[in-house]
Amino acid sequence: MTNSSLRDDFAKPPSFEHLEQADYLSLDQQQLYYVLHPTGLPLRARVLLAGPFASERPHRYITWVRWARYLASHGFEVMRFDYRGVGESTGRFEDFGFCTWSNDLRHCADWFQQRSPATPLIIHGLGMGALLGESLFAQGIANVLLTWLPPKTAREMLYDQLKIKMANNFILPASERKTRDQFVADLERGETVEVEGHNWTPDLWSESKKFGLAENSIINPHVKTKQISLDGKLDALAVHTLGGVGPNPMRSAGGGPSMRLVNPDLTACFEVTCGQLKHALIALGGN
């Protein structure tokens, strides 16, 4: 079964995949990887996608890219990027943290907006990207902020990600099995903890205390730009795919052995979110 077989072919939006371009931006002697998804339609707005935390990135990648393509086929120019020390961007993960990744997002926002400053800018964050996006939005960067599955705080997100470490260690000798709180204690003692191939440093853990929705949501009163913040509504299938949460909603009772989803048809969720963005742009006085 392929995704295309589920879709309504005669209502298929145009594809601009052939226009996609990948390249690097320079930042503090590192290379910041980005992919640009131009649109062939009249430009509604620019959407800067702020991706999730390093250990979630590979598992959300396919859906994240498909969302970028969906937006491009509906009149939005999209930019997505990798934080320094992660994925295609250069640098060692352990040398960076939430502050540098926030700077990466700022750098990309500036570069993206320079392409035509009059066009509205939307920041869309997933997971950790939502926290970083909110921080930037509070400084008056971007006209619209859209968030998907934001954690309450960066610390809560890290604590949640430690479950991957526990799962991996389960098959290792018993001496290496620890609880999440024991790993946290290690970090607080100044030790580095490896989680899914990335070395978490004590600095990353202590920095995570500063990043949270409540603190960042105070919008700078001196900012004159009209801004709208949207809480993206996700259905069960999208939450399962983008957050790894809950059982597979496509599994039918009494069906064959369950298979895992890699590329489910999220058109319904994409349509709703795209509609939210269009309404926000109208409210801002755009198209």
Next chain:
Amino acid sequence: MRKALQLDILGYRLFGTLHDSSAIAQPRAVRRTGVLLLSFGQQPRSWVGDLGSSIADRLDARGYPTFRFDMPGLGDSPGEIPVYLEELWRDILLGIHEAPLHALCEELAHRYSLKGLVVGGFCGGAVTALYSVNARSPLMLGLVMLEPEMALVRTNTPLVRASHAPLTVDAYQESSELVRKRFISLASWSRLLSGKADYKFWLKLWYGLLDYGARKLKTFGSLKKVLPEETNLRMLNSWLLARRLRIPTLVVSVGSPNRSKYYRAYGLEPGVAEIKSRLQWVEIPNTTHAMLTGGAKDAVAENIERWLSDTFPLTSAGIS
């Protein structure tokens, strides 16, 4: 230094990354040996835990231009893929990426004036890498396979119909481990004695054991090695071809009793080098299939670096 690449190959637009600090896009007079790394299954080309990009950085630092590419529909490369993971894996294991890989190798060798390529991959990517020997191209200089998958994946589609498939090697190992755990578990015994046992589990296990026994009996006395039902024969043929052609090969796998049993079930000898056919097999202990925990991320890269510099040594001018 990395460079983002987009190449049009056989009607696909493939996105990739080149690690080449010494000469990004600079034509060279002497042809070098390049390395091409493929991701496993559905993962983007940096792999889980950025293992792929970390290996590529280290090989680049050693002087080997290293490429990583997303196959069609994966990572940044456009293309259609199935809805279900198991169907995607099955397609990959049966060689859906073989043709784009051949064309990609030729394009890279031509565009970057390479002597040829050492092709590597992880899990399903290792199987795709292995299929590159089928073209018998002189550009294919060596193979690096991390945790190669020997079995076809169960799906609900007719190709390998799960409901009629016999117990696989993986499933058998999982079941026997579960039996061992249940045997020493107080809770399991109390469930059995109170009539709350998981009868479905026991029935499935007995069916699997009977099926396994019946197949063993059927081939009793035969000299021919009996392969598990789910064996990817196409992949095994490519493996034998690579051995016959004496293509320098490095296999890296998890060094655990279960994983060793898994490979032995397919007639292979994990951890044992075959000097005659130029095969090296390294086992990394105390880690998982993703090869990240327990220091495996560094160990994998070190082993590949060492094997590459022994097999394709650089000259004093930095040419391999």
